[in-house]
Amino acid sequence: MMETIRAAFVIGRRDFTAIIFSKAFFFFLLGPMFPLLVGGAAGLLGGQVARDADRPVVGVAMSIDDSRQLLAARATLAEQVGERRLPELKQLAQSATGIAPEKLLEDKKNGLAAVLSGSLKKPVLTGTSGPIENYRGEIAILSAFASNVDSMDLPIVETRLVQSSAGNEKRKRLATAQATQVLLFMLTMLLAGMVLSNLVEEKANKIIEILAAAVPMDAVFLGKLFAMLAMAFVGIAVWATVGFGLASLSGPALPSLPTPAVGWPVFGLLGVVYFTMAYLILGSLFLGIGAMAATVREVQTLSMPVTMAQLINFFLAMYTVTKLGEPIEIFACLFPFTSPFAMIARAAQDATLWPHLLAVIWQALFVVIILRIGVYLFRRNVMKSGSAGRIKDSGGKKLFGLIKLPG
Structure with missing residues (x-):
C-alpha cells in the first residue's frame, strides 16, 4: 500500500x-465561460422548480366549519380564475387554533408564509409584508364568498406584520x-x-x-x-x-x-x-x-x-x-x-x-x-x-x- x-x-x-x-x-x-450554455439549458427545468417554490402557503387556523367553507370557496373560485391566482391554503390541526399565529410561523415543519385566523367575517392574516400585500385582497374575497356575503361588501382583513417566516x-x-x-x-x-x-x-x-x-x-x-x-x-x-x-x-x-x-x-x-x-x-x-x-x-x-x-x-x-x-x-x-x-x-x-x-x-x-x-x-x-x-x-x-x- x-x-x-x-x-x-x-x-x-x-x-x-x-x-x-x-x-x-x-x-x-x-x-471557462462556455459551461454557461449548459446552465441556460438547465434554466428551463429550474424555472419550473422556481414556480413550484414561489407559491407561499397560508395556514388556516379557524374553526372547523369556517375552514371547510373557506377551502370549498377556494376550490370553486380556482376553477374560474385559475389555480395560481389564489393563495395556497393549508388547513391546520384544530389544536392550532389555540396557538398564537406568530408561533405557527416559526415552526419550520409547517413551512408557512402566513397564517389566517379569526373568523370568516373577521379574518386575521399574520405574516411578512410580501404575503400580506399579495394576498390580502384574495383572502377578503374568499372570506366573503365562503360566508355568502355580497362581493361588494367585503370584510376588513386585519393584518399583523412579522419579520420573517419559515415559508420565506x-x-x-x-x-x-x-x-x-x-x-x-x-x-x-x-x-x-x-x-x-x-x-x-x-x-x-x-x-x-x-x-x-x-x-x-x-x-x-x-x-x-x-x-x-x-x-x-x-x-x-x-x-x-x-x-x-x-x-x-x-x-x-x-x-x-x-x-x-x-x-x-x-x-x-x-x-x-x-x-x-x-x-x-x-x-x-x-x-x-x-x-x-x-x-x-x-x-x-x-x-x-x-x-x-x-x-x-x-x-x-x-x-x-x-x-x-x-x-x-x-x-x-x-x-x-x-x-x-x-x-x-x-x-x-x-x-x-x-x-x-x-x-x-x-x-x-x-x-x-x-x-x-x-x-x-x-x-x-x-x-x-x-x-x-x-x-x-x-x-x-x-x-x-x-x-x-x-x-
Whole structure:
C-alpha cells in the first residue's frame, strides 16, 4: 500500500507540474465561460422548480366549519380564475387554533408564509409584508364568498406584520441550493475532461505503457486522478480570485445571498468536499473509458454517452430540490452520480450534518470501485498480459519490462 501511494505521488507530481506550467493550461484558464450554455439549458427545468417554490402557503387556523367553507370557496373560485391566482391554503390541526399565529410561523415543519385566523367575517392574516400585500385582497374575497356575503361588501382583513417566516426562509434557501448545484455541475464538467485528454495523449505516445511497466497501474491511475484534481483547484482558485475582484468593484449593487441551513462556513466546506467527490467520480469514470478505448476515435465515441448521461443525472438532482425527504430525493442522494449535487442542495435546506458523513464515505467507496475496474480494463485491453512485468536487480532498482539495464 505504501509503495502504491509513493508511486502515485510521483506520478501525480509529474502530471501536475507538466500541466500547470504548460501554455495550454494558461489558455484553458481564459475560457471557462462556455459551461454557461449548459446552465441556460438547465434554466428551463429550474424555472419550473422556481414556480413550484414561489407559491407561499397560508395556514388556516379557524374553526372547523369556517375552514371547510373557506377551502370549498377556494376550490370553486380556482376553477374560474385559475389555480395560481389564489393563495395556497393549508388547513391546520384544530389544536392550532389555540396557538398564537406568530408561533405557527416559526415552526419550520409547517413551512408557512402566513397564517389566517379569526373568523370568516373577521379574518386575521399574520405574516411578512410580501404575503400580506399579495394576498390580502384574495383572502377578503374568499372570506366573503365562503360566508355568502355580497362581493361588494367585503370584510376588513386585519393584518399583523412579522419579520420573517419559515415559508420565506425555505424559498430563499431553495435559491441557494439551485445556484450551488449549477455551479458545482459546471465546474465538474469543465474540469473533469482534462483527465481524459491527458490519458488519451499519453496512450497515443506510448508513455502510459512505460509508466505501467515501472510502477503499479493502480498508482498510475490514482496519481493522474489526484493530479487533475489539484489542477482543478488551481483553476478554481484563479477564477474565484478574478470573480471576487470583479464583485468587489460592484460593492452594494450585488444582491445578498440567502444563508444556507448549515451556515456559510460549513456549507463552503461541504461545497469543496462535494466538488471533490463529483470530480473524482467523473474523473475515475473517464479513466475507465480511456482504459477501454484503443484509439482517440474510440475515446470520443465512448465519452459522449457518459457526458449526456451526466446531464440527465444533473437534471434529476435539480428536480429533487423541492422534494426534500421524498423517495425520489432520497434516491438522488444515494445514487453516486447524483449524490454530490443532491447532498449539497440538502445542506442548503436542512441543518442535519450526519447524512453528509455517510454520503461522502459512500461516494469515496464508489470512486475506489470505479478505479479498480478501470485498472482491470486497462490491463486487459492495453497491457494484454494482465499486469505489468517488473523485476528488480540486486540493488533493488525497478526495471522496465524484462530488460535489465546495465549498472
